[in-house]
Amino acid sequence: MSRIVHRDIAADLPIAVRGRGVTITDADGKTYIDASGGAAVSCLGHGHPDVLAAMRAQMDKLEYAHTSFFTTEAAEALADDLVAHAPEGIGRVYLVSGGSEAVESALKLARQYFVERGELQRTRFIARRQSYHGNTLGALAVGGNTARRAPFAPLLFEAHHISPCFAYRHRRTNEHDEAYGLRLAAEFEAKLQQLGPDTVIAFVAETVVGATAGAIPPVPGYFKAIRQICDRHGVLLILDEVMSGMGRTGTLHACEQEGIAPDLLTVAKGLGAGYQPIGAVLVAERIYEAFETSQRSFQHGHTYIGHPIPCAAALAVQQVIRRDNLLDNVRRQGERLQSGLEERFGNHAHVGNVRGRGLFRAIELVEDRASKAPFAPDRDVAGRIKQAAMEHGLCVYPGRGTADGTAGDHILIAPPFIVEGETVAAIVERLGDAVDAAVAQARS
Numbered sequence: 001m002s003r004i005v006h007r008d009i010a011a012d013l014p015i016a017v018r019g020r021g022v023t024i025t026d027a028d029g030k031t032y033i034d035a036s037g038g039a040a041v042s043c044l045g046h047g048h049p050d051v052l053a054a055m056r057a058q059m060d061k062l063e064y065a066h067t068s069f070f071t072t073e074a075a076e077a078l079a080d081d082l083v084a085h086a087p088e089g090i091g092r093v094y095l096v097s098g099g100s101e102a103v104e105s106a107l108k109l110a111r112q113y114f115v116e117r118g119e120l121q122r123t124r125f126i127a128r129r130q131s132y133h134g135n136t137l138g139a140l141a142v143g144g145n146t147a148r149r150a151p152f153a154p155l156l157f158e159a160h161h162i163s164p165c166f167a168y169r170h171r172r173t174n175e176h177d178e179a180y181g182l183r184l185a186a187e188f189e190a191k192l193q194q195l196g197p198d199t200v201i202a203f204v205a206e207t208v209v210g211a212t213a214g215a216i217p218p219v220p221g222y223f224k225a226i227r228q229i230c231d232r233h234g235v236l237l238i239l240d241e242v243m244s245g246m247g248r249t250g251t252l253h254a255c256e257q258e259g260i261a262p263d264l265l266t267v268a269k270g271l272g273a274g275y276q277p278i279g280a281v282l283v284a285e286r287i288y289e290a291f292e293t294s295q296r297s298f299q300h301g302h303t304y305i306g307h308p309i310p311c312a313a314a315l316a317v318q319q320v321i322r323r324d325n326l327l328d329n330v331r332r333q334g335e336r337l338q339s340g341l342e343e344r345f346g347n348h349a350h351v352g353n354v355r356g357r358g359l360f361r362a363i364e365l366v367e368d369r370a371s372k373a374p375f376a377p378d379r380d381v382a383g384r385i386k387q388a389a390m391e392h393g394l395c396v397y398p399g400r401g402t403a404d405g406t407a408g409d410h411i412l413i414a415p416p417f418i419v420e421g422e423t424v425a426a427i428v429e430r431l432g433d434a435v436d437a438a439v440a441q442a443r444s
């Protein structure tokens with residue numbers, strides 16, 4: 001009997017005992033292709049010798065020093081590296097231990113920025129439905145994941161949610177991408193006007209939506225329009241790239257492909273690639289300047305912020321990605337994955353959409369392709385596909401509530417950046433078998 005409070009109380013999980021490259025082996029000796037890197041985490045695959053060596057070297061030097069007494073070479077070097085490759089205007093880094101902590105910290109940094117400037121009336125956040133920003137109460141409050149919010153709804157502060165940018169489901173017939181993006185931007189501005197623009201702290205969005213709706217890239221021009229509206233009203237833009245950032249979509253930061261820079265950018269997962277728990281908020285210099293001017297510190301902190309071992313691991317991860325030109329591989333194999341998925345599922349009766357960027361892809365399952373009607377939630381098609389994939393030696397990341405927060409299923413595929421063509425083909429083949437088996441079971 002396991003004494004762990006597992007994520008799924010009904011699950012009977014295999015025990016992972018070894019990881020090498022793109023595979024994980026369980027205690028029975030069965031090997032799985034880790035085609036989602038967990039939840040888009042393991043971007044270098046498992047057991048990378050350079051990252052392990054960097055962690056060992058740091059452990060030999062110093063395992064921990066509290067950040068109210070000391071800074072460390074490892075944390076300083078990582079912050080320098082992140083700023084050197086950051087979007088325009090980013091000048092500082094706040095180091096934390098994961099994605100939810102990064103989002104919580106970003107929300108609080110944004111609020112305190114306005115406190116330092118004397119704009120105390122700014123208390124509101126606008127975010128989007130069908131989004132996920134983490135499971136701590138603040139991050140959950142701005143998030144738009146219906147199921148994860150539900151039990152805690154009475155505890156969450158009021159955030160204001162507008163439409164997601166979800167072309168497959170919400171772009172009108174005959175509406176061009178650009179027009180759709182501008183329609184959504186107008187909805188944002190209308191919400192600002194309704195609330196009073198000078199009461200709003202920030203707009204919070206995932207650059208490419210991840211767990212809640214499955215690898216949804218924005219339409220061209222959407223974020224440019226959002227950035228302009230934020231600037232017009234003095235509202236900050238917080239982009240959450242915990243899942244889509246750090247190279248996953250083919251550029252280091254997903255927002256590079258949108259031609260904009262946020263005021264606060266959250267990253268985690270791929271930052272440490274799973275070798276250590278780590279996240280960060282990349283902070284625009286102009287935000288930090290408000291704290292310098294007031295000479296007041298950010299009223300926040302956790303015991304493990306800036307921990308030197310995760311920092312050493314994350315720096316090594318970033319150095320390997322650059323040294324081995326892995327973002328080239330993300331773009332190349334990402335295209336191969338997309339065309340493999342399109343070939344396998346392009347005519348599939350129950351796959352409505354294949355989408356994503358780089359090595360961040362998803363298929364959306366539907367009961368009926370023409371109407372895009374999702375399967376009834378109680379058939380748990382996504383859960384069944386995950387299970388069938390595991391039986392076929394493949395790990396993929398299922399999502400439910402894709403269509404409207406309640407109904408809909410998708411499968412995220414986010415293999416390590418080191419993946420090669422042969423493995424991409426195996427992923428598509430095994431996923432195809434798993435989808436066919438699971439859908440047949442769900443419909444029987």
Ligand SMILES: Cc1ncc(COP(=O)(O)O)c(C=O)c1O
Binds near residue numbers: 132240268
């Ligand atoms: C976009 C986004 N933000 C925040 C989080 C929360 O990160 P963590 O699970 O590391 O707390 C996630 C996790 O999936 C995420 O996808």
